[in-house]
Structure formats: structure tokens, C-alpha cells
Amino acid sequence: DGGITQSPKYLFRKEGQNVTLSCEQNLNHDAMYWYRQDPGQGLRLIYYSQIVNDFQKGDIAEGYSVSREKKESFPLTVTSAQKNPTAFYLCASSIGQGTGELFFGEGSRLTVL
Amino acid sequence: AQSVSQHNHHVILSEAASLELGCNYSYGGTVNLFWYVQYPGQHLQLLLKYFSGDPLVKGIKGFEAEFIKSKFSFNLRKPSVQWSDTAEYFCAVKDDYKLSFGAGTTVTVRA
Numbered sequence: 001d002g003g004i005t006q007s008p009k010y011l012f013r014k015e016g017q018n019v020t021l022s023c024e025q026n027l028n029h030d031a032m033y034w035y036r037q038d039p040g041q042g043l044r045l046i047y048y049s050q051i052v053n054d055f056q057k058g059d060i061a062e063g064y065s066v067s068r069e070k071k072e073s074f075p076l077t078v079t080s081a082q083k084n085p086t087a088f089y090l091c092a093s094s095i096g097q098g099t100g101e102l103f104f105g106e107g108s109r110l111t112v113l
Numbered sequence: 114a115q116s117v118s119q120h121n122h123h124v125i126l127s128e129a130a131s132l133e134l135g136c137n138y139s140y141g142g143t144v145n146l147f148w149y150v151q152y153p154g155q156h157l158q159l160l161l162k163y164f165s166g167d168p169l170v171k172g173i174k175g176f177e178a179e180f181i182k183s184k185f186s187f188n189l190r191k192p193s194v195q196w197s198d199t200a201e202y203f204c205a206v207k208d209d210y211k212l213s214f215g216a217g218t219t220v221t222v223r224a
Contacts, residue, residue, distance in 0.1 A: 004156075035214075040122065042203060043214040058211075059114070090157065100145045100207035104157040 002027045004105035006091050011110045019078045021108045023091035029103070030096055032074035036060060037088040037107070046089075049074055050096075078110060085112045115139050115206045119215035126194055127223050134189040134218050136204030145207040146187040148178055149214075152200045160202070163187065174198070196224045 004025045013019050025032065031050050035043040045058030049068040063082025068074055074093075078085045088109050092102040120135035138144065148160040161172025168180040178189045187204060199222045204215040 040216055042117070042119075042216040045211065092157075100147055100205070100212050101159055101162065102149075102157075102212065106156055 004091055004093055004103055006089075006105035006108050009106065009108060011108060013110065013112050015112055016080045018080060019085070019110060021076045021078070021089055021091075021110070023074045023076065023105060025072050025074075025091075025093045025103075027093055027103060028071070029093035030071070031094045032068065033092045033094075033102065034058075034064070034066065034074070034076045035090045035092065037090055043090065046076065085110060114211055115144070115208055115213040117204055117206050117213050117215035119202075119204050119218050121218045122216070123219045123221070125221045125223065128196055129193050130222075132189075132191045132194045132198070132220065134202055134204075134220070136187045136189065136215060138185050138187070138204075138206040138213075141182070141185060142208060146178070146180055147205040147207070147212070148172065148176070148187075148189050149203045149205060150200045151203070152197075157203070160189075194220075194222050196222050198222050 007022045033048040034046040037043050044060050046064050047066040049055035052071050055066050055068050065077045088107050090107045091105045094102050116139040118137045146163040149157050150160045151157045161170050163170045163180045171177045176191050180187050201217050201219050203217045205212050
């Protein structure tokens with residue numbers, strides 16, 4: 001089955017620790033995205049990548065980092081600099097950046113204790 | 114960047130009632146418009162989209178949306194809801210590179 005796989009689904013970490021969330025897609029999509037979902041705020045764009053070895057900051061990139069070394073993989077690191085990291089994180093991909101038609105993973109819920 | 118407003122945070126309906134969810138975006142120009150839906154325990158998925166042409170677009174599961182350019186609106190409708198329509202609905206607007214989402218509306222359909 002083609003799709004997007006995010007792991008882990010649930011993650012608990014202590015304050016001050018960096019955390020890496022995995023996102024893998026087998027849809028052969030060029031563009032990949034990370035969104036953060038908070039209650040009452042919808043989805044906010046953290047980072048996006050149009051092509052391998054290239055990525056751009058979204059609206060709320062501070063405290064996060066990404067890499068895009070392979071087409072199918074776009075991991076997100078939540079660093080200790082992120083002031084409010086507890087959230088639901090969604091990874092998505094699209095054929096190209098132009099369409100707006102995104103395919104989403106199931107999400108990863110990060111809780112920082 | 115676009116600002117996307119969804120008028121209702123939570124809507125509660127009985128089965129067979131009609132549903133309309135409002136969505137407005139902040140400024141004009143060429144935009145692509147979307148409604149995404151997240152059913153309980155499932156992925157966020159595309160419900161319908163508007164790129165150009167007929168401003169009344171039909172999506173999956175009997176949903177439709179109307180683009181009114183003069184009002185910067187893209188409201189979602191369904192004439193008769195079912196219990197299985199219980200979900201969170203997100204309006205999204207794309208201009209240039211970025212897809213901006215509204216805050217979402219939770220729809221609860223009572224059997």
C-alpha cells in the first residue's frame with residue numbers, strides 16, 4: 001500500500017531533550033511537509049521540502065530542524081529550543097508543490113514532561 | 114500569507130439534518146481552495162477542491178462546496194448528514210507555494 005508512515009505514534013520526552021520524528025513516503029512524491037496541529041489553531045506549517053537536499057522554513061520553524069537526504073524521507077527534530085513542543089505533528093507529501101493536494105500520515109503525538 | 118477563518122468551532126446535528134460550514138479567506142488573487150476531513154482515528158484526507166471553472170464543486174460522500182469570489186468564501190455543504198460524517202473539517206487555501214489551514218470545525222452527528 002502506498003502512503004506515508006510516521007513514527008512513533010506517541011512519544012514522551014523530558015524537557016531539554018531533542019526528539020526526532022520519522023516520516024517516510026512510498027508515493028514517489030517530490031514535496032514533503034511538516035505541520036503542527038494544536039486544538040483550535042488548525043495546522044501550522046513548520047518546514048517543507050520541494051526536492052531532495054533542499055528545504056524551507058514555514059511559519060513556525062523556530063526550535064525545529066529537518067533534513068531531506070532521500071526523496072522518501074523527511075525527519076523532523078524537535079530541539080530543546082522549541083518553547084512549547086507538546087503537540088500533534090503531521091507529515092504530508094504532494095506530487096509537486098503546486099497542487100495543494102496533500103497526503104497525510106497518521107501523525108505523531110509528542111508530550112514533553 | 115492567507116488567513117483562513119472557519120466560523121464554527123463545533124457543530125452538533127441530528128442525522129438527516131443539513132450541514133453548512135463557513136470558510137473565508139483574507140485576500141483575493143489566484144487561489145486554490147480545499148476542504149480536508151479527519152474522521153476519528155483516521156488520516157486527514159482531501160474532501161474536495163476548487164482550482165477553476167464551475168464554482169460549485171462536488172466531493173466525496175455527497176459533500177459540495179461553493180466558491181464565491183466576491184465574498185472570499187468557500188462554504189461546505191451536505192443536504193443530509195449521516196452519523197458517519199462525524200469528523201473534524203478543515204478549510205485550506207493555497208496561494209503561491211503555501212497551503213494555509215483554518216482552525217477546523219468539529220462536526221458531531223447524533224444518531
